Amino acid sequence: MFIKITKKFQLTLLLLLSFSLFSINAQAKEYTTEELNEVASKIINWQVNDSTTTKQIFNSKTLLNAGSESSDWFAIGVGRLGRNANYLDYQALLSNYVSQKYQEKDLLSKQKATEWHRIGLAYLAVGGDPTKLTFDGDKVIDLVKDGTYDRGKVKKLNNQGINGLIFALILLDAMNYDIPNGAHDTRADIISQLLDAQNKDGGFSLTKKDDSDVDITAMTITALAPYYNSKEEISLENQKKIKISDVIEQSLSFLSEKQTKDAGFESWGTPNPESAAQVIIALTALNRNPQTDKQFIKNDKNLIDFLMSFQMKDGGFVHSFDYDKENPNSKPNESNAMASQQVLTALGATIRQAENMRSFYDFRPEMTKEVASQVERVNTNILQLENKETPKSEINSLYESFLEIPNEDKRYITNYSLLSKQLKKNEIDSSKDGLTLTNTGKSSKGNGVVVSVETKSNVLQSEDLSKKMSAIKSIKNNELRLADLPLIYSTYYQANLIKEEKLSPDDMALLKNKMTDLKDVQKNITQIGNTIQKEFYPMKDLGAKDFFKIRKTMKSIESISKEDRHLIFGYEDLEKSYAHTASKIKSLIISVVVIIIILIALIILSNNRKKRKKEKYRKLMMDEDEEYEDE
Numbered sequence: 001m002f003i004k005i006t007k008k009f010q011l012t013l014l015l016l017l018s019f020s021l022f023s024i025n026a027q028a029k030e031y032t033t034e035e036l037n038e039v040a041s042k043i044i045n046w047q048v049n050d051s052t053t054t055k056q057i058f059n060s061k062t063l064l065n066a067g068s069e070s071s072d073w074f075a076i077g078v079g080r081l082g083r084n085a086n087y088l089d090y091q092a093l094l095s096n097y098v099s100q101k102y103q104e105k106d107l108l109s110k111q112k113a114t115e116w117h118r119i120g121l122a123y124l125a126v127g128g129d130p131t132k133l134t135f136d137g138d139k140v141i142d143l144v145k146d147g148t149y150d151r152g153k154v155k156k157l158n159n160q161g162i163n164g165l166i167f168a169l170i171l172l173d174a175m176n177y178d179i180p181n182g183a184h185d186t187r188a189d190i191i192s193q194l195l196d197a198q199n200k201d202g203g204f205s206l207t208k209k210d211d212s213d214v215d216i217t218a219m220t221i222t223a224l225a226p227y228y229n230s231k232e233e234i235s236l237e238n239q240k241k242i243k244i245s246d247v248i249e250q251s252l253s254f255l256s257e258k259q260t261k262d263a264g265f266e267s268w269g270t271p272n273p274e275s276a277a278q279v280i281i282a283l284t285a286l287n288r289n290p291q292t293d294k295q296f297i298k299n300d301k302n303l304i305d306f307l308m309s310f311q312m313k314d315g316g317f318v319h320s321f322d323y324d325k326e327n328p329n330s331k332p333n334e335s336n337a338m339a340s341q342q343v344l345t346a347l348g349a350t351i352r353q354a355e356n357m358r359s360f361y362d363f364r365p366e367m368t369k370e371v372a373s374q375v376e377r378v379n380t381n382i383l384q385l386e387n388k389e390t391p392k393s394e395i396n397s398l399y400e401s402f403l404e405i406p407n408e409d410k411r412y413i414t415n416y417s418l419l420s421k422q423l424k425k426n427e428i429d430s431s432k433d434g435l436t437l438t439n440t441g442k443s444s445k446g447n448g449v450v451v452s453v454e455t456k457s458n459v460l461q462s463e464d465l466s467k468k469m470s471a472i473k474s475i476k477n478n479e480l481r482l483a484d485l486p487l488i489y490s491t492y493y494q495a496n497l498i499k500e501e502k503l504s505p506d507d508m509a510l511l512k513n514k515m516t517d518l519k520d521v522q523k524n525i526t527q528i529g530n531t532i533q534k535e536f537y538p539m540k541d542l543g544a545k546d547f548f549k550i551r552k553t554m555k556s557i558e559s560i561s562k563e564d565r566h567l568i569f570g571y572e573d574l575e576k577s578y579a580h581t582a583s584k585i586k587s588l589i590i591s592v593v594v595i596i597i598i599l600i601a602l603i604i605l606s607n608n609r610k611k612r613k614k615e616k617y618r619k620l621m622m623d624e625d626e627e628y629e630d631e
Contacts, residue, residue: 040081063090069338077344080352080360086486090122150184196236225411382415
């Protein structure tokens with residue numbers, strides 16, 4: 001029997017086919033690692049070119065601010081991507097900052113334990129060892145001890161909120177550090193306090209009085225991720241027992257529910273890339289792909305799609321396209337340092353996960369090929385359990401393969417819960433896995449490893465001391481600039497760090513003298529910056545009346561080299577204000593001159609007019625006299 005196909009039916013079929021094709025094409029785009037690396041490069045270029053023309057990734061402004069949030073998070077992002085950068089310079093300036101702060105009463109901070117955590121992570125990211133941080137080779141500081149398991153001897157870890165607990169755990173697991181007997185806080189202590197902080201909706205907040213927050217929830221997941229596969233039940237304050245995996249799943253549900261229709265997140269009502277970046281890092285810590293995880297795809301868009309909507313033409317990322325009163329330092333439609341740096345970390349986390357590398361905050365050497373292939377094989381076989389009936393013998397064999405993976409690397413088994421269900425179903429003893437909060441496997445000691453995500457090779461950080469010293473000797477004292485500081489400080493740092501490459505006593509004395517001179521330059525820059533901040537802000541209020549005061553400060557800036565002037569707080573703003581007020585003064589002078597000219601012209605015209613009147617009057621009087629004489 002033949003069916004007659006009408007034109008109307010053909011049109012309907014065509015429309016259905018078109019809609020089907022559109023639906024396929026509308027699926028969330030999965031960005032390649034090459035594409036993500038390119039975006040990361042644009043962020044780095046924006047950061048570097050933001051204030052200086054240096055070709056090094058860590059420029060003088062970034063280095064001089066080592067130990068601050070803005071510089072440290074940038075260093076962490078760059079290090080986890082493994083870009084070729086001047087890591088020794090950053091190590092030197094960061095260790096110098098910490099050494100100087102440790103001479104003060106409150107050390108890094110009186111209240112915030114996260115200062116130790118961020119700096120510890122940054123030091124690892126640039127290849128340092130935060131348990132043996134030193135600038136001069138003598139005074140050795142243990143940031144891990146002071147900032148995590150023994151921080152409670154000074155202040156509670158959660159004194160500032162649960163982010164103190166979150167990042168303490170992240171730093172501890174960055175190298176799977178051992179906690180010694182007699183420590184104030186153990187891993188179990190920190191994890192128990194974190195679990196107790198979970199809200200009823202599954203999310204977490206900075207303090208109990210706050211509503212659940214996307215960023216804090218995502219960070220908590222990141223901290224707890226290494227313990228996802230632990231079957232150990234943790235006792236809470238209310239005597240309830242719970243597994244870490246259950247807490248994480250509840251938190252993931254909370255985040256998924258908070259996700260907006262464009263696959264993004266809001267913080268205090270403002271859509272922003274920073275919140276999405278934290279969720280991406282959390283997912284990758286669980287070895288989940290943030291681009292394909294169905295729980296976080298909304299309307300055929302994924303988290304990376306949302307991030308990319310904030311990219312600006314200059315390569316940076318904007319915090320918000322609308323004014324955010326909660327973040328007054330960010331400007332709508334302008335690339336923002338914090339937003340750009342957090343996106344950079346999210347890109348690094350995504351690339352590392354896609355390339356089967358260690359997670360973003362895991363700074364240990366990459367797994368051996370044997371262990372990595374075994375982890376991949378176990379993960380693949382576990383996934384197949386979901387789709388087929390598997391004989392008990394195969395389940396048991398798979399479990400044995402799982403047990404062969406070192407405890408410290410079992411965190412990279414993604415779907416252990418599937419295997420755990422099958423073990424229970426087949427009545428196979430699963431108590432042998434040994435995954436507990438106290439048995440996290442072998443600790444790594446030493447420096448954080450910087451690995452290129454593009455080449456998978458370690459990034460070399462050694463430099464020729466003799467060449468560096470020759471360059472330093474060629475600098476004349478009257479030509480010393482802060483641009484020379486990284487070279488001088490890193491040379492001194494390297495000379496103390498690598499004992500087999502010692503410099504002569506004369507060379508070391510020269511370095512110390514130049515460091516003293518540089519401190520004077522820094523002091524001058526700081527004083528001028530303080531003057532600008534105190535006397536001229538807000539600069540929108542400055543007018544012609546302030547011209548001479550501005551000119552006096554600008555004169556003092558002339559003693560600073562042109563390369564160093566961008567390091568002065570508010571220099572660019574003051575320079576613009578100087579030009580603006582000078583323009584007003586010029587306009588005022590021109591206006592005064594014009595007025596004077598007009599007044600002179602009017603006086604001349606008036607005098608001429610008077611003269612003409614007088615002349616006319618004189619002539620008139622003469623004519624009258626002549627008429628009188630004629631009569």
